[in-house]
Amino acid sequence: MRSVLRLLEGDQTIGRGLPFWGLMSLLFAGALAFGVTAGSFAVENCSYFLVWVFMALGLAFMWGLGGTMSFGQTAFFGIGGYCYAILSTNWGVESGLTMAAALLSLAAVALSAAVLGYFVFFGGINGVLVSITTLAVTLGLETFLSQTAGPKWAIGRAELGGFNGISSMPPLTVPWHGDNVEITGRSLYFGLIIFVAITYLALRILANSKVGDAMVAVRESPLRAEALGYDVKAILFVGFVVGSVLAGLSGLLYAGWGQYISPDTMGLSAAALPIIWVAVSGKDLTATMVGTVVLLGLSQALAIYGSQYALVSLALILVVSIMGCPKGVFETLLRRIDSIGGPGDQNSKPVRKSSLDRSEVLL
Amino acid sequence: MDDVLRLRKLHAGYGGGAVLQGVDLRVGRAEIVAVLGRNGMGKTTLLKAVMGLLPCTGEILFLGQEIAKLPSHVRARRGLGYVPQGRGLFPSMTVADNIAAGLSIGAIRRSRGDTFKGAIEDLFPIITKRKSQIAGTMSGGEQQQVAIARALIGKPSLLVLDEPSEGIQPSIVQRISEAIRQLNEDHGQAVLIVEQNIEVIAALAQRCYVVENGRVVDEMRVDRTSVKSLQEALSV
Amino acid sequence: MTQVELIALAYQFGLAVAFLILSAAGLAVIFGMMGIVNMAHGELIMIGAYGTSIANRHGLPLVLAALCGVLASTATGVLLERTVIRRFYDRPSESLVMTWAIGLFISQAALIVFGPSLPSISSPLGSVAFGGFSLSIYGLLLIAFGLAVPVAIYLLLSTTTFGLHARATMQNVEVARAIGINSGSVYSATFALGAGLAGLAGALYAPTMSAVPNMGGSFIVQAFVTVVTGGGNLVYGTLPAAAGLGLVQTALTAVFGNLVGVLGLLAAVIVSAKLFPNGLAHRLSGKRFS
Amino acid sequence: MTLLRARQLTKRFGGHAAVDRLDLSIEAGEIRCLIGPNGAGKSTALALLAGSLSPSAGAIYFDGSEISNVAAHDRAKRGISIKFQLPSVFPELSVRQNLKIALSRRYLGSELDDRIDETLDLVELSDQRGKLARVLSHGQKQWLEFGLAISLKPRLLLLDEPTAGMTPEETERTGELVLRLNRSGVTVVAVEHDMQFVRQIARTVSVLHLGTVFSEGRLNDVLANEDVKKIYFGEAPRHG
Amino acid sequence: AESPIKIGLLEDQTGILAQGGLPKVHGAELAVAEINAAGGVLGRPLELVVYDAQSDNQRYQEFARRLTQSDKVDVLMGGLTSASRVAVQPIAERTKTLYFYNNEYEGGTCDSNMAITGVVPEQYLALIPWMLKNVGKKVYIIAADYNFGQILGLWVRKLVKENGGTLVGEEYIPLSVSQFGQTISNIQAAKPDFVFTAMVGSNQVAYFQQASAAGLKIPMASPINGTLLYEHKQLPRPVMANMYLGVNYMEELKTDENKGFVERWRAKYPNEPYINQPGEDSYVGVKLYAEAVRAAGSAERTAVIKAIETKDICTESPEGKICFDKSTHHVSHRIHIVKVEADHSVTTVQDLGIVQPSWLGTMGCDLTKKAESKQFTPEEPKH
Numbered sequence A: 001m002r003s004v005l006r007l008l009e010g011d012q013t014i015g016r017g018l019p020f021w022g023l024m025s026l027l028f029a030g031a032l033a034f035g036v037t038a039g040s041f042a043v044e045n046c047s048y049f050l051v052w053v054f055m056a057l058g059l060a061f062m063w064g065l066g067g068t069m070s071f072g073q074t075a076f077f078g079i080g081g082y083c084y085a086i087l088s089t090n091w092g093v094e095s096g097l098t099m100a101a102a103l104l105s106l107a108a109v110a111l112s113a114a115v116l117g118y119f120v121f122f123g124g125i126n127g128v129l130v131s132i133t134t135l136a137v138t139l140g141l142e143t144f145l146s147q148t149a150g151p152k153w154a155i156g157r158a159e160l161g162g163f164n165g166i167s168s169m170p171p172l173t174v175p176w177h178g179d180n181v182e183i184t185g186r187s188l189y190f191g192l193i194i195f196v197a198i199t200y201l202a203l204r205i206l207a208n209s210k211v212g213d214a215m216v217a218v219r220e221s222p223l224r225a226e227a228l229g230y231d232v233k234a235i236l237f238v239g240f241v242v243g244s245v246l247a248g249l250s251g252l253l254y255a256g257w258g259q260y261i262s263p264d265t266m267g268l269s270a271a272a273l274p275i276i277w278v279a280v281s282g283k284d285l286t287a288t289m290v291g292t293v294v295l296l297g298l299s300q301a302l303a304i305y306g307s308q309y310a311l312v313s314l315a316l317i318l319v320v321s322i323m324g325c326p327k328g329v330f331e332t333l334l335r336r337i338d339s340i341g342g343p344g345d346q347n348s349k350p351v352r353k354s355s356l357d358r359s360e361v362l363l
Numbered sequence B: 001m002d003d004v005l006r007l008r009k010l011h012a013g014y015g016g017g018a019v020l021q022g023v024d025l026r027v028g029r030a031e032i033v034a035v036l037g038r039n040g041m042g043k044t045t046l047l048k049a050v051m052g053l054l055p056c057t058g059e060i061l062f063l064g065q066e067i068a069k070l071p072s073h074v075r076a077r078r079g080l081g082y083v084p085q086g087r088g089l090f091p092s093m094t095v096a097d098n099i100a101a102g103l104s105i106g107a108i109r110r111s112r113g114d115t116f117k118g119a120i121e122d123l124f125p126i127i128t129k130r131k132s133q134i135a136g137t138m139s140g141g142e143q144q145q146v147a148i149a150r151a152l153i154g155k156p157s158l159l160v161l162d163e164p165s166e167g168i169q170p171s172i173v174q175r176i177s178e179a180i181r182q183l184n185e186d187h188g189q190a191v192l193i194v195e196q197n198i199e200v201i202a203a204l205a206q207r208c209y210v211v212e213n214g215r216v217v218d219e220m221r222v223d224r225t226s227v228k229s230l231q232e233a234l235s236v
Numbered sequence C: 001m002t003q004v005e006l007i008a009l010a011y012q013f014g015l016a017v018a019f020l021i022l023s024a025a026g027l028a029v030i031f032g033m034m035g036i037v038n039m040a041h042g043e044l045i046m047i048g049a050y051g052t053s054i055a056n057r058h059g060l061p062l063v064l065a066a067l068c069g070v071l072a073s074t075a076t077g078v079l080l081e082r083t084v085i086r087r088f089y090d091r092p093s094e095s096l097v098m099t100w101a102i103g104l105f106i107s108q109a110a111l112i113v114f115g116p117s118l119p120s121i122s123s124p125l126g127s128v129a130f131g132g133f134s135l136s137i138y139g140l141l142l143i144a145f146g147l148a149v150p151v152a153i154y155l156l157l158s159t160t161t162f163g164l165h166a167r168a169t170m171q172n173v174e175v176a177r178a179i180g181i182n183s184g185s186v187y188s189a190t191f192a193l194g195a196g197l198a199g200l201a202g203a204l205y206a207p208t209m210s211a212v213p214n215m216g217g218s219f220i221v222q223a224f225v226t227v228v229t230g231g232g233n234l235v236y237g238t239l240p241a242a243a244g245l246g247l248v249q250t251a252l253t254a255v256f257g258n259l260v261g262v263l264g265l266l267a268a269v270i271v272s273a274k275l276f277p278n279g280l281a282h283r284l285s286g287k288r289f290s
Numbered sequence D: 001m002t003l004l005r006a007r008q009l010t011k012r013f014g015g016h017a018a019v020d021r022l023d024l025s026i027e028a029g030e031i032r033c034l035i036g037p038n039g040a041g042k043s044t045a046l047a048l049l050a051g052s053l054s055p056s057a058g059a060i061y062f063d064g065s066e067i068s069n070v071a072a073h074d075r076a077k078r079g080i081s082i083k084f085q086l087p088s089v090f091p092e093l094s095v096r097q098n099l100k101i102a103l104s105r106r107y108l109g110s111e112l113d114d115r116i117d118e119t120l121d122l123v124e125l126s127d128q129r130g131k132l133a134r135v136l137s138h139g140q141k142q143w144l145e146f147g148l149a150i151s152l153k154p155r156l157l158l159l160d161e162p163t164a165g166m167t168p169e170e171t172e173r174t175g176e177l178v179l180r181l182n183r184s185g186v187t188v189v190a191v192e193h194d195m196q197f198v199r200q201i202a203r204t205v206s207v208l209h210l211g212t213v214f215s216e217g218r219l220n221d222v223l224a225n226e227d228v229k230k231i232y233f234g235e236a237p238r239h240g
Numbered sequence E: 001a002e003s004p005i006k007i008g009l010l011e012d013q014t015g016i017l018a019q020g021g022l023p024k025v026h027g028a029e030l031a032v033a034e035i036n037a038a039g040g041v042l043g044r045p046l047e048l049v050v051y052d053a054q055s056d057n058q059r060y061q062e063f064a065r066r067l068t069q070s071d072k073v074d075v076l077m078g079g080l081t082s083a084s085r086v087a088v089q090p091i092a093e094r095t096k097t098l099y100f101y102n103n104e105y106e107g108g109t110c111d112s113n114m115a116i117t118g119v120v121p122e123q124y125l126a127l128i129p130w131m132l133k134n135v136g137k138k139v140y141i142i143a144a145d146y147n148f149g150q151i152l153g154l155w156v157r158k159l160v161k162e163n164g165g166t167l168v169g170e171e172y173i174p175l176s177v178s179q180f181g182q183t184i185s186n187i188q189a190a191k192p193d194f195v196f197t198a199m200v201g202s203n204q205v206a207y208f209q210q211a212s213a214a215g216l217k218i219p220m221a222s223p224i225n226g227t228l229l230y231e232h233k234q235l236p237r238p239v240m241a242n243m244y245l246g247v248n249y250m251e252e253l254k255t256d257e258n259k260g261f262v263e264r265w266r267a268k269y270p271n272e273p274y275i276n277q278p279g280e281d282s283y284v285g286v287k288l289y290a291e292a293v294r295a296a297g298s299a300e301r302t303a304v305i306k307a308i309e310t311k312d313i314c315t316e317s318p319e320g321k322i323c324f325d326k327s328t329h330h331v332s333h334r335i336h337i338v339k340v341e342a343d344h345s346v347t348t349v350q351d352l353g354i355v356q357p358s359w360l361g362t363m364g365c366d367l368t369k370k371a372e373s374k375q376f377t378p379e380e381p382k383h
């Protein structure tokens, strides 16, 4: 128990000791209970929220820990979603290869993230230019995919569909006694809950490992990190690929959940969303995980009940919460919970710095 | 009431606990006063409080007027010239612009004498020789020289110096000390200086305070022979 | 290529560059100087256009109406700086979310108050014809503004005391205050300047586009791309970046059409980030930082 | 044995050569001080040796192999450590975390904790362990950076003005620390303007001027050199 | 009383498509109010459940699920863009909820679970042969670079070829583009007799202002630039002069049916800036649904589909009497060719009468024979 906790807890994450893990277990149990008791619509709707959590966690990892603010999460989301759509449409549900399609999509995301990351980090691009380069990639993909309408833009049986996107591809399936069982509805929900939990714990372990230390070092001072023997470029690269692959995972899950993917998941407004979730929640992994679900729920609720004031209210809520908790609403909350357990290790309070350092005036 | 600066029961800190715990200190007319103390004892904090860069309570009289409630830039315009620790230049502006920023403030601009400006430039040849270099690319000592020049050129009533000799080569340290003493003798320039270089203090200061944990623990007169006693005071 | 076609192409190039510059100017001031990624930039542009459009509809001549538009966005800028932005100078990522939310608020409020669109105003000045082509004279005016704005801002920042103080404040507030610079008003003024420039873009383009709450969106990508490629300095950064990007876009659009033009613009951004990892301004002004 | 050798090392910024065909050779186990006027190129030279700047020309050899094109982090792994002139620490991390990040590459578990505590004691920051590095006083930051630089037990320690802003007593303690490290096998190259400190730790000094070695030798000889006096010490070299 | 028949309506009331979406909500509300005032359908009142999709296709998905699974509506309606239709379609399919798409679109959807009440290319593009005959033979196409624009481009190319015209240029413009200098000068260089425009969204509307400012006075033809964002009301005169539109509806149409409709609409929504075509489409869509339910004798999905495929389901509309086409679930429309004058008034230059949605049939879509869900696109015309 101790040694497991030692892996999961550390300077790079908030939350430690019994109160925290008790709460997390409760949350997990609650989520499972919800999946059993709630109506099928509510469950599916929650699956939808969970789908996005991976992308947000990925960003929290590369931004919160490593200081890389990428606008490219949506690009990899799109690549993941489109790859899954294309592969699964071509192979069809009968083939039972949807899982293979999902894995191959992830591989494609990893490969494209590696190519972009190599270009960016080993090409010496840094700071805000990383954000803008990734944004340009996202917008370029969106613009390109939007115009791929018509039969001439087809890969095998899958028409890219331009602005309309691709729809009606098969959901994820698992082979079961010679049959292919669709993972939709409740089974998808439980799968997602467990997968989110695994991803979360894995990222926590990674964050508190040497990798996490290295990323923090690079975020805080590349000069000093380099002088201490950290390979700055390689570390930035690894953080970027890990975060981007998680975005791709969200993308393919989204495609599997709704049997739909379209280019506007890569537009400017979509690209800003993960950044908003992470910044408003707090760049900590736990804060982001909880915050993303809450924010998605909130904005959906506003869209239902807020009529024309939905977006205005959403904007006001964001403004107020950032004014109130500049470090992120949920991060602030979590620190409260942490301090209930008594003042433990006084050293575990990193304040995060962003990659958007004030740029110098250049006159 | 002849003092240029007088602090009474000054408390100041950074939001958390107070660092300065009731400092009393004065700088008389035409006086050079040094503040000594080990690392982290609150010297920089003291100067920042004087400059209005920190929230503080207590009294700060400057030229007979209470300035504790005034914002920083107003204090500076009344005649405080500051050299922060660690140079504090505007790193991506040119040397010339850095100097110009020191010269540009209303009252100072009006009273600027070109001969004085010339004298400063003579003292620091670097500011004419390198006037279009970006300040942030200069060597440590070069930057320090520009920072001192930027403060001097505004002809302040009180010079507030935080470890001005840091990183400067010995010959120039001597020249700067010499020049400040000259200003003090000829024009009655008052100076409040934090310095670790005992020779500089011995050469310049008339009086000094020793700060320990945010309090003044000692005050003494300085003359050229007191290097030893200063050293002792510092190792308490 | 005939001479006429060349002139037409040059005009297109001028228009493209002017659009990039005018979109970007306000953002360049706020981002380049204050380090704030102003996601509400597009909405400030919209305010400029709405102000112009509404004033014009109430009978003010276009020039005065445009002035109203600029004033409206400047005033919004001051208001925002005083109430919100000022708390976020040392927190760039929070300021990004903040301004994003503000932008959302402004555009949605405009939808509620003014409805889904405003009647547009007509382009003044007419057109000139030559050799089978005709050009909008107003376009020439836009080109002129595109060149004049960066030069004016450059002069303002490099030759005036305000400029000196603004630059000093942005680099080191604490020291700036300690040597007598009123950093509070410098901040407000700088943000207001950026907001005013955004409003100017809106006012200038109001007669060429339809006034809708989300119209800022048609400027924002170009604005970000130009500013970041350029590196925040209007003359050394934004101007050459706009020229370079404009050239790429115009050439590609002329030869391969709009899609390639748009993609080419984005590709040019990526390539330039690679070539000038610190922004063009660094390279062109020959200034390096330790 | 020669641990470090720089041959015709040059660094140009624009047209200006900050380091200009510098030849330097450091024996294993030596403590070498670099002195020289402001802008002589001392900091630039150290940065070149550490790899945080790349040379415009010339070569660097460390422990027998050329490292001119070896990345800074690889040089660190080979045992070159640097303390920069301006304190460069991890500002938003606590003092303890600063050291942890430096040390966790090599140590684990309780050994890591021990090493952190040991280093904290060495640089006398144990009381400040919980503070963010950002809020340390200038001198404390210097100490912390010194701690970061020595924490990995380097073979070659490059120090750029390690005692700037320290009281004479603290300077002396730093000197003792350097000597102690040296005795345990660390080769040291230090840039310093404080002659008291130079005298305390070094027997040989190199005077840099205009980017190259102007004079080199035993401290007393150099101090007595009229030309060095003229460019560096001024009229009355102290303790000379 | 009887339990209401629930219509789930999903339209963009905020975001960039609000200008198209808001009138659609009003149109549906008006139709529901009128039907309920007349006693409802089968004695049951209609009830609208409306969500704002915020011009966001993800919201379409979210709310389509909510409407079908949580609110359990009897029919799903809405969607402005084809992308939103495509987002809703599979959800309607899976939850076995009938989906009414009430909007002009690029055509080609053959889907048993859908009823598509808006106009399709073979209807509104009757404009092209008319233009070729009456205005000139040389055509330049500019269209938004996505499905709608590209597919219309195919149609126009085909029609131009079949009717002896020539294409002198064609451009597809990304939706993000708002500066059209190059396009304008390309058109000037090509000297067409008329320009076919299918520009979509507020960015692209800027084309008309910029073209007019550059002195471009070539006649234009469009199925959309005037009907959706009512450019002739929004843009300064005479920017839209010489625009010919092929429409099933415009507020200005001077038919008797329309007169009463406009009066009733304006009484209910006095501040509506313009009754655009999507608004009317939405109104008509609800009315057609009511007729189908009536004919089926039940709001149950399969019964309604059966009714559409077997009975003559028609409604009186502002266009006149229009009816479902049994085999394709599309609707006949009355098409007018109208011209925008220099003062931006609209005159009808020709009434083409009722035009059938015939193309899907020729492609082999017959839902009465085979229940399916297919998407057809016109073939590239052979050179």
Ligand SMILES: Nc1ncnc2c1ncn2[C@@H]1O[C@H](COP(=O)(O)OP(=O)(O)OP(=O)(O)O)[C@@H](O)[C@H]1O
Pocket (backbone or CB within 6 Å): B137, B138, B139, B140, B141, B142, B167, B169, C288, C289, C290, D013, D014, D016, D017, D018, D036, D037, D038, D039, D040, D041, D042, D043, D044, D045, D085
């Ligand atoms: N990035 C740069 N661009 C232009 N010039 C530079 C740059 N970095 C350093 N220089 C110049 O190179 C010279 C050497 O600088 P360096 O910092 O090495 O001097 P130094 O010997 O360490 O001086 P000090 O004792 O003052 O620290 C200086 O004149 C400085 O202005």
Ligand SMILES: Nc1ncnc2c1ncn2[C@@H]1O[C@H](COP(=O)(O)OP(=O)(O)OP(=O)(O)O)[C@@H](O)[C@H]1O
Pocket (backbone or CB within 6 Å): B014, B016, B019, B037, B038, B039, B040, B041, B042, B043, B044, B045, B046, B085, D131, D134, D135, D136, D137, D138, D139, D140, D165
């Ligand atoms: N921004 C800050 N926030 C919180 N505490 C601070 C801050 N800056 C300094 N301190 C603390 O205040 C105390 C006094 O610092 P100060 O900088 O005044 O010391 P100093 O005497 O100038 O030391 P040095 O000789 O090292 O410059 C130190 O313990 C330091 O950690």
Ligand SMILES: [Mg+2]
Pocket (backbone or CB within 6 Å): B043, B044, B045, B085, D137, D138, D139
């Ligand atoms: Mg200090």
Ligand SMILES: [Mg+2]
Pocket (backbone or CB within 6 Å): B139, B140, B141, D042, D043, D044, D085, D160
């Ligand atoms: Mg140096």
